[in-house]
Amino acid sequence: MRRYSLFDRLITEADKALRTISPGAVQGTRPNPAHEHAESPLSADERRHVAGLMRINHTGEICAQALYQGQALTARLPDVRAEMEQAAREEEDHLAWCEERVRELGSHTSLFNPLWYAMSFGIGAAAGAAGDKWSLGFVAETENQVCAHLQDHLGRAPAQDARSRAILDRMHEDEEKHMKMAMAAGAAELPPPVKHLMGLTSKLMTALTYRV
Numbered sequence: 001m002r003r004y005s006l007f008d009r010l011i012t013e014a015d016k017a018l019r020t021i022s023p024g025a026v027q028g029t030r031p032n033p034a035h036e037h038a039e040s041p042l043s044a045d046e047r048r049h050v051a052g053l054m055r056i057n058h059t060g061e062i063c064a065q066a067l068y069q070g071q072a073l074t075a076r077l078p079d080v081r082a083e084m085e086q087a088a089r090e091e092e093d094h095l096a097w098c099e100e101r102v103r104e105l106g107s108h109t110s111l112f113n114p115l116w117y118a119m120s121f122g123i124g125a126a127a128g129a130a131g132d133k134w135s136l137g138f139v140a141e142t143e144n145q146v147c148a149h150l151q152d153h154l155g156r157a158p159a160q161d162a163r164s165r166a167i168l169d170r171m172h173e174d175e176e177k178h179m180k181m182a183m184a185a186g187a188a189e190l191p192p193p194v195k196h197l198m199g200l201t202s203k204l205m206t207a208l209t210y211r212v
Contacts, residue, residue: 139187146175
């Protein structure tokens with residue numbers, strides 16, 4: 001097998017970054033679960049609200065891609081490399097589904113996505129460099145917090161919006177699976193201050209992304 005230099009890997013990651021943050025560049029490999037449901041009548045306020053929620057989830061998937069790509073640059077993870085790559089592919093599906101739904105609702109993805117990507121990539125690379133158990137611990141806690149966000153959004157989305165809810169349900173199922181995979185692979189429990197900082201950063205991201 002060919003061995004890639006650090007420069008080769010950096011070029012590859014730069015290409016992935018551009019595709020991740022460029023609107024419409026990522027295509028899902030699985031069917032969008034929203035396609036199983038007809039569009040429901042929503043008021044203008046409901047459409048703006050759901051678009052804000054789905055924009056948050058789209059940005060969350062931008063961050064997930066950056067996290068996995070940053071880890072791929074620095075972490076070893078020999079025993080779970082295939083599982084991590086599969087999780088990253090499933091996150092690409094989420095990214096495509098959320099973007100499609102935002103567009104259907106007549107809105108746009110977040111203007112801050114390049115910033116969130118850069119921050120998450122750096123965190124992922126740092127976690128990977130700290131060691132596999134900490135890298136997996138960061139994945140597990142991230143997915144745990146994402147699951148909580150998705151549950152909250154399911155409670156806030158209009159009950160009749162079956163298309164958005166189908167996407168959120170499938171995402172929650174996948175994220176919970178990713179969390180369990182990381183924990184089973186030996187994820188370390190992150191210190192409470194780190195979890196708290198992650199939560200604060202998430203609140204800042206969601207507050208900005210809901211509108212912009």
